[in-house]
Amino acid sequence: MTEYTEEQESIRRVAREFARKEVAPGAEERDRTGQFDYKLYRRCGELGFIGMLMPKEYGGSEADLLSWWPQQKALWMDSVVKPALRGEATTCMGLTEPDAGSDNSRIRTRAVLDGDHWVINGQKTFITGAGLEICRGVLAVCLSDRERRQYEQIFIPTGTPGYRIGPPLRKMGLHASDTRELFFDDVRVPAYHRLGTEGQGLAGMLHALGMGRIQIASTCLGLAEECLDLATAYAKQRVAFGKPIARFQYVQGMLTEMALNVHLSRLIRDDSARLFMAGKPFFKEASMCKWFVTEAAKKVADDAVQIFGGMGFMDECPVSRYYRDIRAATIGEGTTQIQRHVIAREMGLLG
């Protein structure tokens, strides 16, 4: 087990207590009703979980990283950034399109400069959080120059004329999370709504995804750990053929493999997070981490369902929900296959 600093241990304690006392109790109902819990999200803000990497002057906790967002964001400091850190507002990230997922070079949403405004036309899909009533806008990656393959990240506030948000998409899991299609029809926003370096919007977004990969791996690690704990406790008390099922070698085989996967997941997640926090190159390790931890969690959740038997297939059993929720993790923020591709590229294998 890796060592954490006193501060990290204390954050872990607060997070664990919050998850057990405030998040877990309503999780089954949120899954059933598909309702996003705004109150709970605000609690995340109050506890400092949302602004953890943001400088204190913006209302963040400044846990490890000093500077995070580019200066232009100062423009939306009071209307977007600060409320977002308090859990009272959010934004969403628009990269994926119906014909451009893994292959970002197929992005067709166009941004054309017309005087001092961008005019945007196109469509995005599978966008998380766009339809929430507290969502202030989308940071959309748009093609600005087809020949030179230049892209921009442009912030489009919710409610801008021509920006339409489709109905919620029905999903296999993550029911309380909002997922939408977005449509841009001659949307006009001021030129200063472009973030980051001109023409480098796609590269900037892909860079941010590196950290997102460690975050999604952390979520999966927590879920896998919970699956292991629940399945171990169940196996010790569920009796078949006159003894607890934990005594059967085939069940032990599943539980020990789950324990190994959780242990290795923690090591690889901590390693890539430390590289990131130290400002060292971390792209290859973040992809290794995302690939390993999300696939391991998928297997752990699958085995947990198996150990719970018929009960594991029932909606009321938490591991059935974890199994469905984890399934998205090997797809979102770059599929497992794309992580392997990134690693091959970082190893100089692509020529």
Ligand SMILES: Cc1cc2nc3c(=O)[nH]c(=O)nc-3n(C[C@H](O)[C@H](O)[C@H](O)COP(=O)(O)OP(=O)(O)OC[C@H]3O[C@@H](n4cnc5c(N)ncnc54)[C@H](O)[C@@H]3O)c2cc1C
């Ligand atoms: C719950 C959820 C939330 C999401 N939220 C967001 C969001 O907020 N914002 C956003 O922009 N996107 C979001 N996405 C979209 C997500 O990032 C894409 O679904 C993902 O990148 C894959 O793209 P795709 O669906 O087009 O699949 P494709 O790119 O069409 O891939 C299909 C299959 O082909 C494989 N494949 C593709 N290219 C290669 C290759 N070169 N080598 C080997 N295999 C390959 C893939 O691994 C996959 O198995 C979300 C997705 C989900 C499921």
